[in-house]
């Protein structure tokens with residue numbers, strides 16, 4: 254309940270305060286969910302604000318269906334809330350992961366698992382090794398996300414579009430959202446920007462760069478005989494190659510395996526068509542991408558139904574409600590992670606999260622010039638080239654978890670988020686099942702010269 258003030262003054266007039274929390278998380282995607290749950294489990298009152306009518310961000314609304322980039326060889330390098338979520342999905346039959354015995358590089362395992370997308374996509378081995386990753390159902394992700402935030406007693410406000418940061422004297426104190434009820438303010442002692450597009454930090458005046466990458470209109474096809482489709486691929490490879498090449502030409506941009514299995518029988522996930530030269534921050538571009546993507550999907554569907562074994566009865570089950578935007582604004586924080594840092598697996602003394610084998614320093618979540626704001630997720634402080642290879646869902650969740658715990662430590666200690674003692678943050682994360690990583694023993698890793 255608003256107590257100190259029931260209204261905030263805004264250039265557009267007085268705005269009613271709809272909530273006050275210790276921690277305000279803006280954006281209910283993977284990073285935001287993890288930040289909110291971690292903050293609440295560490296004793297904070299938490300409000301989570303999301304523009305859409307569901308949680309999950311690109312993982313659910315963008316129908317991005319493989320939780321990956323979370324293994325360093327055989328070691329599972331992203332743990333914590335992400336693993337809890339996968340375990341819950343698996344128990345519901347809404348995620349599929351390869352068992353430990355199948356996680357290796359050999360032809361039989363490739364044939365068994367590669368159409369699930371659960372392989373190390375960064376490996377140069379042929380075939381690429383099957384590893385721990387999870388193909389999941391997007392509605393299942395929403396369901397489990399709801400369970401996690403409800404159990405942690407997070408106050409969730411869906412249908413609320415962030416529109417402006419409330420900043421006074423260089424310190425963020427909350428945000429203003431647009432909704433069916435009109436404008437309202439939500440206040441927080443610490444704010445986490447988990448919008449993926451850096452909406453909050455940009456509005457608060459933090460420095461950023463604008464990156465770009467291809468966008469994708471993800472869709473699913475139902476009514477597929479996946480056994481027949483795979484038989485054709487492996488037993489008639491020449492004929493398969495001809496049809497597969499034509500399908501990719503129609504799509505006009507896709508990964509090599511343009512369709513993948515899902516936990517739902519007869520339903521495949523198509524992470525395509527990829528399209529270039531669209532700006533994920535521009536209404537006209539977002540609109541154009543929807544029209545162009547759907548046109549290509551319809552053409553692909555007609556071709557697949559007419560020509561591809563296993564696809565004869567297929568139908569378009571759905572097109573993701575959210576356009577697949579990979580990169581827009583990127584924070585220029587206290588430290589900017591480079592491609593070399595990621596590729597060379599540079600260890601940072603202030604590492605608070607990991608991807609497959611690379612590290613996220615706490616400084617890459619701290620904006621310059623705005624106090625009490627943390628940034629977690631795909632818009633973290635990185636160069637465009639670095640973000641392209643370090644933005645998958647599990648590491649974004651690891652960053653989110655670190656942000657939630659950092660907020661708790663700051664408020665417990667009565668210090669600013671930029672002054673949190675990083676060793677204490679790392680210890681707390683480990684104690685709570687997350688894995689910020691230890692200084693690695695491998696020679697390939699470059700130990701940072703100075704903290």
Ligand SMILES: Cc1cc2nc3c(=O)[nH]c(=O)nc-3n(C[C@H](O)[C@H](O)[C@H](O)COP(=O)(O)OP(=O)(O)OC[C@H]3O[C@@H](n4cnc5c(N)ncnc54)[C@H](O)[C@@H]3O)c2cc1C
Pocket residue numbers: 279280281282283284285302303304305308309310311312315317318319320321322413414415416447448449450452468469471524576577578579629630631632644645646647649
């Ligand atoms: C086509 C595609 C395929 C991908 N494939 C994979 C894959 O197979 N595996 C994988 O791990 N990763 C994949 N990724 C990457 C991954 O989906 C994202 O990097 C990840 O979801 C980032 O999580 P996030 O929480 O930082 O951001 P997002 O998932 O973008 O979540 C941001 C949240 O903030 C909300 N939000 C944004 N603006 C506002 C606002 N103004 N007001 C209120 N709420 C707001 C959004 O609605 C959303 O819920 C893919 C991405 C794309 C686009």
